[in-house]
Amino acid sequence: MSSPSARSGPETRGRILDAAEALFVEHGLDATSMRMITTEAGVNLAAVNYHFGSKDSLIHEVFRRRLGELNQSRLAALDRAEQRARANGTQIKPSQVLEAFFTPSLEMATDTVHGGRTFMQLLGRTYTEPNAFVRKFLAEEYAQTLQRFLQALYDSLPGVPREEILWRFHFMMGATSYAIAGTDALQLFAGRFDDEDPAHMLPRLMSFLLGGLRAPLPDFVTGAESVARNAE
């Protein structure tokens, strides 16, 4: 579509952000030029530097405006789960921690109206972004949230070595990023899926992730004896 009509207005900033978001997904950060962005947004070339200062600052803002919202949803969900557990006098379950973390991602990825899906695809791709500047502010943006969730996972799996929980959380983020970045990430699976309904991805992914978390620890950790069966 892309309607480069609509003579400006004060929504120039937002139009630039939306256009940049979409183009970043399609071509990557580097391969998306200022001219592509301003043409798609229907604004003057100089508008980006006027409103954001630089291309790097624009990139930062594209991520910031959505990531703040996403991580707040995650933390709120974790708060609710912990409160519920405390009210019942029970320990929070690993599955509840994972759901609090990954459900908001998938919900945002399902939202095709407000551009959430576009952004989550972008975010999924950006987890492996080599650009040092991008990696830095993404790490900062995630730091507190990740800290909270790892602690919650540790608490919910008292018998399992933290090192192993960390590794599995790492694997889970990989599976999720990949799943969200698109079934056609590599075109390897293009055309093979019959059911790409995003609403079905959440239960599919959660089931897979929980299975991975519950799996017996490798032999060299346990001394050939499985002890990590206390997950739910």
Next chain:
Amino acid sequence: MSSPSARSGPETRGRILDAAEALFVEHGLDATSMRMITTEAGVNLAAVNYHFGSKDSLIHEVFRRRLGELNQSRLAALDRAEQRARANGTQIKPSQVLEAFFTPSLEMATDTVHGGRTFMQLLGRTYTEPNAFVRKFLAEEYAQTLQRFLQALYDSLPGVPREEILWRFHFMMGATSYAIAGTDALQLFAGRFDDEDPAHMLPRLMSFLLGGLRAPLPDFVTGAESVARNAE
């Protein structure tokens, strides 16, 4: 290190490939310029175009030389596993299929001597590469291998819908790419891991992947009844 001495010789091609591989991992494909590559390799700027024709062709060759070898290892491992099963008159197990696919990746990722580790990090990052040209030849390079392995997985899990197997294989590739691309992919986990011994990653990852594959199917698939417990 990087020794830009050694007055050329016929190994100019190889030096360029190695330098490009390392720089692609560090900065990404776009952000790595011809001048960076030729400087690192200690060759003249024009050497890339002379030996490879263009930057795109160089990129293609960087992937081709290692990917062929990797997929041949995978197929050979699958052949051996199927032969063994046929000799015993048994069906091949899902775990054996997965091991045949993912073990060669991890082995290559562990090889720090011949640059295998560098390449696998690059490959992990490239699964989400937006560059259409790169995606195209990677898909071609993978097509046959993926076909064989998916069929083997289908055969080893006769009771499970193919759609679900496909999704889980997708998730598994995500977890693996992410794991290999580096524990510091996002610097999110930087400094948190005590044990980054690559030799320990394989059992950790295989355990996680098998757990995910074995997990009960989501309710909307089974009608709230689990049927996917036949994995090993």
Next chain:
DNA sequence: GTAGAATTCAAACGAACGTTTGAATGAGTA
């Protein structure tokens, strides 16, 4: 040792990049 092919080299090419400039435009206030 000399012809001829293969390779390396310094220099330059046009194109595209992110950014800056200074004038034109518009709305809000006195």
Next chain:
DNA sequence: TACTCATTCAAACGTTCGTTTGAATTCTAC
């Protein structure tokens, strides 16, 4: 109407990009 301030605009800036050129050099074979 005149002034102000924010925004938009066309044009140009200097830099870096991938690639090409043609001469210099090295290697190979007779």
